[in-house]
Amino acid sequence: YDLYDAYGDNDTDIGRRVGAKKRAAAENIDNLEFYYTLKGATKTLTPANPNDIRSVQITILARAGHEDPRFSNSKNYTTPSGGQWGPYNDGFRRRLLSTTVKCRNMGLYDRHE
Template structure:
């Protein structure tokens, strides 16, 4: 009786195993690549969401700077180093710090909760740089991994074509604080972790407006170059101080 049963030789099994290994390796490599891409995109999305949330929060509160329904002057609204009673308004205006007061509870002073706030970058106990909101002194983190901030202050614009008596500046004088009507705010955020696919060297330039709000090329603050393989995002917004410059 003739045996017609057939099987695989050792060579055939080895070839099949090798081919299977190659296919699995290709599938795993594609999966690993897609996972890394998704992870990096997720980190970038988190960073962008973080920076947007920070700017929206700051912008919304800063619109109330100088709110003074009772038209009162009070010592609690004063500026650093001064003791005179003044009306609510901007009390600190530098390139990296914005502080303002407002009479939210309409009782004639700036002593209420959240009526005197200051925004700036600070380094927290965990070593992360954050956008902080001090009200009035203890910093509350508004957003993490915000490494740089730039404020440019604008005054009432002159007629188009006329010279600007008070051009935009990041360092207004004390006697200019009551005349500020708007600010351009630029923040730079970085990813928490390194990314091997990130550009090796980056330099960022904050935009700078002229007296009419048009941008001047190359006139803003520069940050970098950075070479730490971290992704970064620059974002700019503006806020109109609707209660300022009404005198």
């Protein structure tokens, strides 16, 4: 998955490649973060060894489809990794959403090493 403008409307969308084409999965997404917890509880944005991943915290910053002329958004959004998104200084309302996905069965072989 990555962020791109799927429809040429200057709105960022989340999508993935299906064959030779990219397909939008969600519209009006300003940012996306994958924050990994590794074996030993180390956290990183860029895991060197996928076999060490124990969970992934996925965070998206979603934006309303239309600007509200009576609203001013000057907020900074802090991601779980400590990254800062914003301020956008526009009339769009946004929501920061985050969830953790535990990677089931990862590390089963660690007990025998």
